[in-house]
Every structure is written in structure tokens, then in C-alpha cells.
Amino acid sequence: MKPERREKIEEALFAPLVAILIAFVAGDILMLSFNQSPFVVWRLLLEGSWGNAYGFGQVLYKATTLSFTGMAVAFAYRAGLFNIGGEGQLAAGGLAAALVGFALPVGFPAILAILLGCLGAAAAGGVVGAVPGYLRVRFGAHEVITTIMLNFVVLALLNWFIATKLRVPETLHTPEIHAGAIPRLSAILPAFHGSAANLSVIAVIITAVAMWYYMFRTRGGYELRAVGLQPDAAEYGGISVRRVLFSAMTISGVIAGLGGINFVLGYKYYYEDGFAGGTGFLGIAVALVGRNNPFGILIAALFFATLSQGGLALNAFVPKQMVDVLQGVVIIAIAASVPEVQRILLGARKRLVDKPLSESAAAPTQPPAAAV
Amino acid sequence: MWHSRLVIVVRTTLYLLPVRKLIIAIVVLLAAHIALMIAGRGRGDATLDHSGTTIGIVFDVGGRGDKSFNDGAYAGADSARRMLGVTVRYIEPGDGSDRESGLRLLAAEKMNLVMGVGFIFTDDLTSLAREYPNINFAGIDLSLAYDSTGKLIPLPPNLAALKFREEEGSFLVGSLAALVGHSRKVGFIGGMDIPLIHKFEAGYTAGVKYVCPDCTVISQYAGVTPDAFKNPSRGKELALSQYQSGVNIIFHASGATGQGVFEAARQMHKLAIGVDADQYQEAPGYILTSMVKGVNAATFDVIRRVKDGSFHGGVYSFGLKEGGVGYVYNEHNKALIPDSVHARIEAIKALIIAGKITVPTTR
Structure with a gap:
């Protein structure tokens, strides 16, 4: 075994295993402090998520949106950008998908309608993503600030639009769409009956494969990663950094916007104010744990979705606070085992310990370590 | 020859040491986990006792602690638990799909009554009531739908809308x-x-x-x-x-x-x-x-009806007469x-x- 290979296996297998076990033990102690039996609580959490077809369907449903928002964050991150606007992009995509569904007549060919709905969602997300991209390359406005602020702007606009133009009285949602409904998984596998899981999962897998191919097998992806690693060197190498940054932010928005189809076209068949419910922000954690790799993100999204659905099933028996803390403990333990996070944490400590303040302030800042 | 072998052994040992540390950590943590699971046996009440009347309540997003709506439902259910001896389970949903999911989980547990707190549950309660005709459902402030002629679209027979004459x-x-x-x-x-x-x-x-x-x-x-x-x-x-x-x-x-x-x-x-x-x-x-607005009184009332068998679907209106609204x-x-x-x-x-x-x- 060569040392690098051993290191790789070690990193891939043992570190997550230790992290999961730490999460288990911390969870055990937490449950005991709530005077609950850890064995029963863990069992309920698993039973509620993977233990039956319905629970598993819900996990798939939740993982679908999370994968989209996670991939959106990762795509921008590979270019060295922090897209925290997933929430607004997701919501805008959802509304656009619903609007396409209204505009089309009843009985419009289903496949075409779904494709048009996806296109609408992607376009809306892309527009919301393009704004901070443009502000960044044109004025140098930092995307962390602009994407966060744009969330509020977009959500307020959508809220106003729904409240004044499209709302069904005494509800927070639009009327149902005429065309473009994505079939539920239960239409194919009756065991999934009642769960929100739908064929949007196919869109997730296609997006993941496409993202992987673009990122690692095309010139554009190479340029994107080069910009993320060292923009100056990339510029010197003849890459237009501004073009790459702008397109990365836009495509990131496209991916997040696509996530809107899962709720709107696949689950409720209408847009509901506030349906995103923090999924856009959770995408950041998903991208981190998935190590900014599309397939890693699919696994991470399944993991977060399991915690969420299992936690809901658990909530009928134990206090919500315990469920929340348990989720937090597990997420922290897992996230801390991710090498990128460790590097950031260690780097921060090193900077604090090794150098006097004046020197560390003068030292050149490191490029984002995770964008490898 | 012996010294070259020794070198190999020493090098292999050094080489494996960091992994060993991790393996030791894994074994220790696993042991702690199993020990804690055994130590915690028999604690808690995380099983459902089906002998009495069981009530499941899903709160609005935002949940308990709002000093108004959700807390009112909780207070009503809690006094029902103490005075009527019913078992109550609560779910506080997270994102949008959790509302339906929470109601479904409770319905699948064959609760005697499944309640949603807030008008936002209207769609989910109506469709679930049709799907589970043997389970009673109730919604606080449930929105009523009217057809084009202005007539009330009837609710499923196992769904109660708790409305207030504010x-x-x-x-x-x-x-x-x-x-x-x-x-x-x-x-x-x-x-x-x-x-x-x-x-x-x-x-x-x-x-x-x-x-x-x-x-x-x-x-x-x-x-x-x-x-x-x-x-x-x-x-x-x-x-x-x-x-x-x-x-x-x-x-x-x-x-x-x-x-x-x-x-x-x-x-x-x-x-x-x-x-x-x-x-x-x-x-x-x-x-x-x-x-x-007596959300607590309305909640208590509907639970009492389930308990004594007088529950029926339809619109329950709470005003001054029923003590559903009032002034302090x-x-x-x-x-x-x-x-x-x-x-x-x-x-x-x-x-x-x-x-x-x-x-x-x-x-």
C-alpha cells in the first residue's frame, strides 16, 4: 500500500466512522439527559425514515430538494464563490414552475409541460443567481452579502406577488397548475403511497451526472476549478476570470431554481409562500459534508433528509428540542470529520496561535481551501 | 538477514500506528455507545399506549411558544390529558412537507383524533380525512370552501372544522x-x-x-x-x-x-x-x-367529544354562548x-x- 493511498482510505473510511460514533455517543448522553432510552430513540428514528416505504419516500423527497440546493452551493464554491442565495433562487424557481403550469392549457402533453416547467424554474433561478454574479464582476460587490440580501428581496417580492395576484382566499398558496405535474413514485410503486416522493429524483441524478461531467471532464469545468483555486494564476493562464465567475453564479442559481420543481410540480401542484423553509440554507451544510462533489452531495442529502424525517417521526414521542439538538450534534460531528472543514478549523487555529495579530493581518489570506 | 526483517517490522508498525489510534478510538466509542444503550434501557415513554383514547396534534410552523394560537391548543390538550386521562402526542413540523407527513404519521398510529392547528392545514386535513375514514380529524380555523353558487362544499364526515365567531x-x-x-x-x-x-x-x-x-x-x-x-x-x-x-x-x-x-x-x-x-x-x-379566543376550550371540547363518542364531522362554531370567545x-x-x-x-x-x-x- 502506498502512503497516499493508505491516507486516502483512512480519510474516507475511518474518519467518518469515528465521527458517526462520536455522534452516537453524544446522542446517547443527550437522550439519557432527557430521560429517554437511547436504544428506543435510535430505533424510532430509523424506523420513521428507512423502516417503511412511506418514510423512505419522504426521505427521497426531502433529499431531492436538498441535493439541488447542495449542488448549487458546490458549483459556486468550486469557482471560489459562496452562494448563500439558494433560498431565494429555490423559491423563484418554484414560482416560475407554477406560472408555466398555469400558462399551459389543460391537457398539454405531459412530458413537454414538465420540461417547460423545469426550464422556467431553471431560468428564474438563473436570473436570481445572475444578479449577484453581475454585481461581483462589474462592481466587485462581495457575493456573500449580495446573495444574502437578495434572499430577502426575492422572498418579499414573491410574497407580494402571491398576496396580491394569485392567492386562493384564506390560504397562502396559488391555485393548482393546469399542466406539468410530475408523477409521484407511488404511481409506479404503490408501496410509496402517500409519500411526496416523485420523479424529480430523475432530474436530480441527471443534474448530478451533468455537473460531474462538466466539472471534471470539460474545459469549462477546468477553468472554473482553476479560478476557484487561484484566480490570479488562472487569469495569467488566459482564463477570463470575470466571465467564469459570472457564469458560475448564474449556473449555481439555475441548479437551485430547478429544486423548486420538487415541491411545486412534484408534490403540491401549486406554489406556496414559504415552501423553501430553509432548504436553501441547509444546502450549504449538504455541500460541505458532500465535499462539493455531486455524488457526495447526493449521499449527504440523503443523510440530512434521514435526520429530518426520522426526527419528525421521533417528535411524536420525545420533545422537539431534543430532536433539534440531536440533529445539531450529528451534523457537527459529521461536518467536523470533513477534511476541508478540519483544514479551515486548523488553519484558523494556526493563524491565531502561530502569529502575532499584526502579522497575521498582514499575511496574505488563503484561498478557500475547500475548492480543491 | 535478521536486521532487514527487523527494519520491515519496525517500519510496518510505525506505518500502521496512526490507523491503530483510529481503530482504538472506534472500539472505545462503540463500547461506550453499547454501554449507554444498555444503561438507558427502560427509561422514557417513547412507546404508545393504545389502551385509552389517543390524540395527535400537529402544530403550525413556528410551533409552541407563540403565546397565542399554538399555545392555546397545547393548553387545551394538556388539560384534557389531566382531566380526561387521554394520551396526547405532539408534532412540531419543520418545512412545508412536514405538515402532511406529521398528520400521516399520527394517522398511521391509528390515533383516535388527529388535529392540525391553523388554517394552513386545510388541504392536508381534507385529503387525509378522505383517505382515513375511520380516524377522526379536526382543524382549528379550517378554511371552508364554497362552490360557485356560494354553497358550502361539505366536509368529509370525519373532519371537524373548529371555527370562532371572533x-x-x-x-x-x-x-x-x-x-x-x-x-x-x-x-x-x-x-x-x-x-x-x-x-x-x-x-x-x-x-x-x-x-x-x-x-x-x-x-x-x-x-x-x-x-x-x-x-x-x-x-x-x-x-x-x-x-x-x-x-x-x-x-x-x-x-x-x-x-x-x-x-x-x-x-x-x-x-x-x-x-x-x-x-x-x-x-x-x-x-x-x-x-x-378560546382555542384551548375548543381543543378541550373536541377531545372530550372523541372520548365520550359524541364526535361528528362538520363545522363547530365557538362564540360567546359556547365560551369560545370573550373578554378579560x-x-x-x-x-x-x-x-x-x-x-x-x-x-x-x-x-x-x-x-x-x-x-x-x-x-
Whole structure:
């Protein structure tokens, strides 16, 4: 075994295993402090998520949106950008998908309608993503600030639009769409009956494969990663950094916007104010744990979705606070085992310990370590 | 030869050492985990006892601690647990799909009653009630749907809509505001501009006019979006301008926006009227009374019906007669309300209960 290979296996297998076990033990102690039996609580959490077809369907449903928002964050991150606007992009995509569904007549060919709905969602997300991209390359406005602020702007606009133009009285949602409904998984596998899981999962897998191919097998992806690693060197190498940054932010928005189809076209068949419910922000954690790799993100999204659905099933028996803390403990333990996070944490400590303040302030800042 | 072998052994050992550390960590953690699981056996109540009546409640997003709606449902269910001996399970949902999922999980547990707190559950409760005809469902403030001719679309037979006649309680506090306000102007501040809140305004205005026909009611709303229910600074702004224009008492039906109304009352040394729950504690001394909405009483009532078998689907309306709405009169605000006024309000209340006064529900 060569040392690098051993290191790789070690990193891939043992570190997550230790992290999961730490999460288990911390969870055990937490449950005991709530005077609950850890064995029963863990069992309920698993039973509620993977233990039956319905629970598993819900996990798939939740993982679908999370994968989209996670991939959106990762795509921008590979270019060295922090897209925290997933929430607004997701919501805008959802509304656009619903609007396409209204505009089309009843009985419009289903496949075409779904494709048009996806296109609408992607376009809306892309527009919301393009704004901070443009502000960044044109004025140098930092995307962390602009994407966060744009969330509020977009959500307020959508809220106003729904409240004044499209709302069904005494509800927070639009009327149902005429065309473009994505079939539920239960239409194919009756065991999934009642769960929100739908064929949007196919869109997730296609997006993941496409993202992987673009990122690692095309010139554009190479340029994107080069910009993320060292923009100056990339510029010197003849890459237009501004073009790459702008397109990365836009495509990131496209991916997040696509996530809107899962709720709107696949689950409720209408847009509901506030349906995103923090999924856009959770995408950041998903991208981190998935190590900014599309397939890693699919696994991470399944993991977060399991915690969420299992936690809901658990909530009928134990206090919500315990469920929340348990989720937090597990997420922290897992996230801390991710090498990128460790590097950031260690780097921060090193900077604090090794150098006097004046020197560390003068030292050149490191490029984002995770964008490898 | 031996020394080359030794070198190999030493090198391999050194080479594996970091991995060993991790393996040791894994074994230790695994042992701790198993030990803790065994140590915790028999604790907790995380199993469902099906012998008695079982109730499942899914709260609105936001959940408990809102000092109004969700807390009211919790209080009602909790007193049902103590007084009727029912088992109650609560779920606080996270994102949008959790509402349906929470209801489904409880229905799958074959609870005797599954409740959703808030109008946002309307669609999910209606479709689930059709899917589980043997389980009773109830929704607080469930929205009713009407067909194109204006006729009520009937609810599934196992679904109860718990509705409140907020206009009746609002009528009483309107009369009270006009009688103790020492001003020809009284104020109303609503949250979101929707029919549900118009009911409060309509009853309030009618109550004011009933005792003081030439009084005017200044009505304002904080906005047209759900955020209008959580915008205290807007509430304060509106209240300050109303107080400055000569209004002495403002009734708010605006959720957390009302905090701003109370703040303005404190600043201007005027009075405000709370909503949903007794809000005296929010600004002691500046709360004339509160128009209370008995979510707790309604919750208790529906659980009692399930327990004694008198539950049936349909619309349950809670007004003054049923004790579903009312106004606060206790040791805190007695000093603010003269006995003669209290007697007058009680008389009006009796007239409404007797059907002698019809309270409007729309503006």
C-alpha cells in the first residue's frame, strides 16, 4: 500500500466512522439527559425514515430538494464563490414552475409541460443567481452579502406577488397548475403511497451526472476549478476570470431554481409562500459534508433528509428540542470529520496561535481551501 | 538477514500506528455507545399506549411558544390529558412537507383524533380525512370552501372544522372601548388585510356604534402579506399616529405586530386591547382588556367529544354562548373598568347570546 493511498482510505473510511460514533455517543448522553432510552430513540428514528416505504419516500423527497440546493452551493464554491442565495433562487424557481403550469392549457402533453416547467424554474433561478454574479464582476460587490440580501428581496417580492395576484382566499398558496405535474413514485410503486416522493429524483441524478461531467471532464469545468483555486494564476493562464465567475453564479442559481420543481410540480401542484423553509440554507451544510462533489452531495442529502424525517417521526414521542439538538450534534460531528472543514478549523487555529495579530493581518489570506 | 526483517517490522508498525489510534478510538466509542444503550434501557415513554383514547396534534410552523394560537391548543390538550386521562402526542413540523407527513404519521398510529392547528392545514386535513375514514380529524380555523353558487362544499364526515365567531368578542371590546375611552374616536389595527381579520374589525366597529352611534373607528392594517402579523415597528408607527389624532384606545388583531401597539400605548400613556390570549403581561397597566379566543376550550371540547363518542364531522362554531370567545375582566383591569360599564357590557353579552343583537362578520 502506498502512503497516499493508505491516507486516502483512512480519510474516507475511518474518519467518518469515528465521527458517526462520536455522534452516537453524544446522542446517547443527550437522550439519557432527557430521560429517554437511547436504544428506543435510535430505533424510532430509523424506523420513521428507512423502516417503511412511506418514510423512505419522504426521505427521497426531502433529499431531492436538498441535493439541488447542495449542488448549487458546490458549483459556486468550486469557482471560489459562496452562494448563500439558494433560498431565494429555490423559491423563484418554484414560482416560475407554477406560472408555466398555469400558462399551459389543460391537457398539454405531459412530458413537454414538465420540461417547460423545469426550464422556467431553471431560468428564474438563473436570473436570481445572475444578479449577484453581475454585481461581483462589474462592481466587485462581495457575493456573500449580495446573495444574502437578495434572499430577502426575492422572498418579499414573491410574497407580494402571491398576496396580491394569485392567492386562493384564506390560504397562502396559488391555485393548482393546469399542466406539468410530475408523477409521484407511488404511481409506479404503490408501496410509496402517500409519500411526496416523485420523479424529480430523475432530474436530480441527471443534474448530478451533468455537473460531474462538466466539472471534471470539460474545459469549462477546468477553468472554473482553476479560478476557484487561484484566480490570479488562472487569469495569467488566459482564463477570463470575470466571465467564469459570472457564469458560475448564474449556473449555481439555475441548479437551485430547478429544486423548486420538487415541491411545486412534484408534490403540491401549486406554489406556496414559504415552501423553501430553509432548504436553501441547509444546502450549504449538504455541500460541505458532500465535499462539493455531486455524488457526495447526493449521499449527504440523503443523510440530512434521514435526520429530518426520522426526527419528525421521533417528535411524536420525545420533545422537539431534543430532536433539534440531536440533529445539531450529528451534523457537527459529521461536518467536523470533513477534511476541508478540519483544514479551515486548523488553519484558523494556526493563524491565531502561530502569529502575532499584526502579522497575521498582514499575511496574505488563503484561498478557500475547500475548492480543491 | 535478521536486521532487514527487523527494519520491515519496525517500519510496518510505525506505518500502521496512526490507523491503530483510529481503530482504538472506534472500539472505545462503540463500547461506550453499547454501554449507554444498555444503561438507558427502560427509561422514557417513547412507546404508545393504545389502551385509552389517543390524540395527535400537529402544530403550525413556528410551533409552541407563540403565546397565542399554538399555545392555546397545547393548553387545551394538556388539560384534557389531566382531566380526561387521554394520551396526547405532539408534532412540531419543520418545512412545508412536514405538515402532511406529521398528520400521516399520527394517522398511521391509528390515533383516535388527529388535529392540525391553523388554517394552513386545510388541504392536508381534507385529503387525509378522505383517505382515513375511520380516524377522526379536526382543524382549528379550517378554511371552508364554497362552490360557485356560494354553497358550502361539505366536509368529509370525519373532519371537524373548529371555527370562532371572533366578531362577537370584538363587539364587546368595541363597546367597552367606546364607553371608557372618553373620546369620539377609537382605533383598530389589523395585521394582514384578509377576511379573517375583517371579522374582528366588523364586530369591533359594530360594538362601538352600538353604544356610541356618532363615534368614528379609525381602522388600519399593517400590510397585505403574512409578514404583517410580525411587524412591531409598523404596529408602533400606526398606533402612534392614531393616538396623536385623538384616539385613546386601540384594539389590535395583528399577532406580534401588536407588540408595537403596546409599546406606543406605553409611550403615550394610552390604552390598548389585546387579542387571542390575555395579553395583560405584555404591558401591565396599559392593557384595557383582551379579546380572548378560546382555542384551548375548543381543543378541550373536541377531545372530550372523541372520548365520550359524541364526535361528528362538520363545522363547530365557538362564540360567546359556547365560551369560545370573550373578554378579560379580572383583578388586573378591574380598576380601569367602572362597575356600571362592566354591567352594561355583560348586558350586551347576554343580548348577543340571546340572539337579540346580530353581529356583522364583514365590513
